[in-house]
Amino acid sequence: MSVEGVDAMRMVRLLMSVVLLGTGMIWGTVPAQAASVVVPPGVTAGVAVFDRQTGRFTESLNPDLQFRSASVVKLLLVLDYLWNRGPAYDIPASDRARLEVMLRSSDDDAASYYWDQLGRSAVIDRMVPRLGLTNTAGPPAGYPGYWGYAAFTAADTVRIYRYLLDQAPAPVRTFVMGNLHQATRYGTDGFDQYFGIASVFEQPFAIKQGWSGFSNSKAVDLTKEALHTTGTVGPNDRTIVAVYTLHPDGTAYGKAYTDVTRLTRTLNVPGAVKTPGTWITSTGSGVRARTAPNTSSTVIGTLPAAVEVLVTCQKKGQLINDPPHASEWWAYLPKYNGYVTNVYLGTGTPKLPNIPDCPTP
CATH class of the missing domain: 3.40.710.10 (DD-peptidase/beta-lactamase superfamily)
Known part of the structure; x- marks a missing residue:
């Protein structure tokens, strides 16, 4: 050509x-x-x-x-x-x-x-x-x-x-x-x-x-x-x-x-900007990311099973109870532009350690 x-x-x-x-x-x-x-x-x-x-x-x-x-x-x-x-x-x-x-x-x-x-x-x-x-x-x-x-x-x-x-x-x-x-x-x-x-x-x-x-x-x-x-x-x-x-x-x-x-x-990529946040492994299968921290909001994606995801902050929302874990906190995933219940992240603790609260609008 x-x-x-x-x-x-x-x-x-x-x-x-x-x-x-x-x-x-x-x-x-x-x-x-x-x-x-x-x-x-x-x-x-x-x-x-x-x-x-x-x-x-x-x-x-x-x-x-x-x-x-x-x-x-x-x-x-x-x-x-x-x-x-x-x-x-x-x-x-x-x-x-x-x-x-x-x-x-x-x-x-x-x-x-x-x-x-x-x-x-x-x-x-x-x-x-x-x-x-x-x-x-x-x-x-x-x-x-x-x-x-x-x-x-x-x-x-x-x-x-x-x-x-x-x-x-x-x-x-x-x-x-x-x-x-x-x-x-x-x-x-x-x-x-x-x-x-x-x-x-x-x-x-x-x-x-x-x-x-x-x-x-x-x-x-x-x-x-x-x-x-x-x-x-x-x-x-x-x-x-x-x-x-x-x-x-x-x-x-x-x-x-x-x-x-x-x-x-780990790569040296000139000109690139890494998205900030903390990497946390999800648990379970079919975990859904939503537009807001509740199950009545729109589903915008489903996480691959047991995948590491980037979390920037967490926010109180609907209580999710899936024994032995329960939490009213939801993590914000910037790459999905949505929220996932903390029940299916990390060890399933109600609130993720060392993750800041999301800013109040």
Whole structure:
């Protein structure tokens, strides 16, 4: 694709890329470094964090280790679809709706549609040389229809986002990144996709998450659950973050969600602002977040079972009694913009220790 119409700032970045190309810091090998990443026990991780402002990686851990892509491959599906649609990049209404839900809510039916329409692994074969990817590959033999089994790495994921942000024509960049900035809390399959980047950092951020093996679906390795958080954080998409993880066979979604988020909290992400608060583990299953501290208010979300959530304050409300615990206090969860009864947080004490009261309006 051409780079006609790029603005002056994008042209400066492109010139910087040419200068840095010989150092191996752009499309070449991701530099090895002593990572500050803290990986939870039992988790296999591949991490790459790239600061677009300085042109340097701030984190690099197993950047070329291959993982099954899960839904992150949807980035290549949309780019392949848009590749030769210039210069106007008109998208028919039916495709626009399908692509938007694929990017924002990680819709699998839309991904399957484009995987078949675009030639399955041919998508990967075309996009690898176009973007200069080095360790990306299609699904293994015997799984031609399984787009989520494509092999991705953290380093190649940074290259995909760098193309989108620094080389893609403006309409492509605007469409793809615009939708990733509007990612919904839940995927169309019901999974909460606000782990990792979305759990840790304040807006602005853009995300394309991936998960595999937490339901009845089977994965290539048939043993480990996969959970990936990728995207950008900070003003003007300053820093690209790619975190790929595999978890021991049988790991519950809430445990993997917590571990990926804990790992993400240890990253050096320039330009990012972490949401303040205290991390507390929930108990039980199907715990609901509500707009107010009572059960008559609107349900705005359901927590994954036994997941660690961020709490900023607590407020008195309706008494909830679920023996052996009872409490009239409700915790405010900023990432849900709602309240959860203290009965299902921490040890179930009526009032959470060391958590301030919410300000009175």
